Structure formats: structure tokens, C-alpha cells
Amino acid sequence: MIGAKCASCPSMRVKGGSKGFIGVYGLAMRFMILLALGVGVYWSTHFWRIIFLVFFALYLVIWVRLASQAQAVEIIRRYRHRYANHLQVISGWLQLGQYERADKYLMDHALASVHPGIFRGLPLRWTYQMIALDAYAESLGNMILWQSPEHIAGTYMMLWKLRAVLRCVIPLAKGTIVVRFEPGRFNVEVDEAGMKALPRKHIKGVRWNRQQGMITASWGHR
Known part of the structure; x- marks a missing residue:
């Protein structure tokens, strides 16, 4: 009862609202800085135009880097949450003396979901995008099962198409999404019974x- 009372108290709501306001305020300030630098580039003389262009480029690089770092932090947070859930389930079975069920869960779910060594030897770009897609699926209650990654060609076109397909499928799926790689191609499979809706986006x-x-x-x- 005490926890419920605290969760609904006005101070908690104000704190959550202020956090959202700070996020919007920070985004607005970034756009204002970019706009000011853009105006400076447009109206300045030749020398100052170069200076403003340098600052404009540096600010964009910093913004992109911060966005990448934020995504990396979110990926780590999702993986830590997944590991904690698996350890909690296994610990529960062990405390109940159900050693066989704990071992079965470890093999069928825990090890399958954390993909031990599956990204070994892949290009860095592929590894990062696959982990990011894995975390995105995790955030929506789904799981991606990668099969035969040794057949990944490593081309940017293949990665781009795979990312587009999974970004389309993950929000609509419910459960496990199987990604099977073959030489020069990939297949994404999902049970129709678990789909909230059918994909409508056309991907060339x-x-x-x-x-x-x-x-x-x-x-x-x-």
C-alpha cells in the first residue's frame, strides 16, 4: 500500500513530467543552435562563413556521436535486463530443486537468446546492427533467432535490406523471429498466428x- 501511494503522489508525477520537458527542451536547443549556425553560414562574409561551416560540421559530428552512444547504452541496458531475467528463472528452478528443468531452460532459452559467439568473425557494421535489432526486438517482447550467420556476405546492400525487413516485421510480430542466412540471401520467418497485422510496406x-x-x-x- 505504501508503494502504491508513493507511486501516485504528485511529486512523482512532477518529476516524470519535468524529465520529459527537459528532453524536449534539449532537442529544441540543439535545433536552435543548428539554425543559428546555418544563418551564420548564409549571411557571413567569406572568412567567417568558413568558421561557421567548421563549427556547423563539428556540431553535427558531436550530435551523431552522442546519438550513437545513447543507442549503445540502450543496447547494453536491454542485454543486462535479458540476462537478469534468465538468471532469475534459472535461480527459481534451482531453489525448487528442479535441476533438469533449470538445465533445459538454460539450453533452450537462455543460451539461444544470448547468441554465444554468433557474431564472431562478422564485420563490425554487421555486428552492431544485428545487436541493435536484437535489442529493438527485446524492447517489444520479441526475440530474434539468427541461423547460419557464417553465410553472411557482408555487403552493405544485404545489411540495408535486412534492417528494413526487420524494422517492418518486429513491431507486428509476437514471439520468435527466425532469420536464416544462405549464401547471397536471407529469409525472415515469423508465425502468422503471432502477427498483430500483416506487413504492408513494399521493400524493393x-x-x-x-x-x-x-x-x-x-x-x-x-
Whole structure:
């Protein structure tokens, strides 16, 4: 009762509201700084225009870097949350003396979801994007099961198409999303029964199939 009372007290609501206001205020200030630098570039003389352009470029680089760092922190937070959940479930089975069930959960769920060594040897760009997509799926209560990553060609086009497909599927799916790699191609499979809606976005070069209760998105050549 005490916890419920504190959770609904006005001070807590004000704190949450002020946090949202600070976020909007910070974003508005960034845009104002960019606008001021842009005006300076446009109206300044040749020498000062170069100075403003340098500051404009530096500010954009810092902004992009901060955004990447924020995404990295969110990825780490999601993975820590996943590990904590798995450890809690395994600890519960062990405390109940259900050692076989704890071992089965460890093999079927915990190790499968953390992908031990699955990103080893992949290009850094691929590793980062796959982990980011994994965290995005985790945030919506889904899980991506990567299969045969050794067939990843490592091309930017393949990564771009995979990211576009998963960004389309993850918000609509419910449960496990299987990503199967083959030489020069990939398949994304999800159970139709768990889909909240069917994907409607057209992605050039991606073929959508619906058969035997599965929705499959394929890209690449055999």
C-alpha cells in the first residue's frame, strides 16, 4: 500500500513530467543552435562563413556521436535486463530443486537468446546492427533467432535490406523471429498466428510469401 501511494503522489508525477520537458527542451536547443549556425553560414562574409561551416560540421559530428552512444547504452541496458531475467528463472528452478528443468531452460532459452559467439568473425557494421535489432526486438517482447550467420556476405546492400525487413516485421510480430542466412540471401520467418497485422510496406527486391501459417520475407539470389 505504501508503494502504491508513493507511486501516485504528485511529486512523482512532477518529476516524470519535468524529465520529459527537459528532453524536449534539449532537442529544441540543439535545433536552435543548428539554425543559428546555418544563418551564420548564409549571411557571413567569406572568412567567417568558413568558421561557421567548421563549427556547423563539428556540431553535427558531436550530435551523431552522442546519438550513437545513447543507442549503445540502450543496447547494453536491454542485454543486462535479458540476462537478469534468465538468471532469475534459472535461480527459481534451482531453489525448487528442479535441476533438469533449470538445465533445459538454460539450453533452450537462455543460451539461444544470448547468441554465444554468433557474431564472431562478422564485420563490425554487421555486428552492431544485428545487436541493435536484437535489442529493438527485446524492447517489444520479441526475440530474434539468427541461423547460419557464417553465410553472411557482408555487403552493405544485404545489411540495408535486412534492417528494413526487420524494422517492418518486429513491431507486428509476437514471439520468435527466425532469420536464416544462405549464401547471397536471407529469409525472415515469423508465425502468422503471432502477427498483430500483416506487413504492408513494399521493400524493393524483397519477396513476401504467406503459406502454411508462416510469413516469409526473402531477399537475394540462390
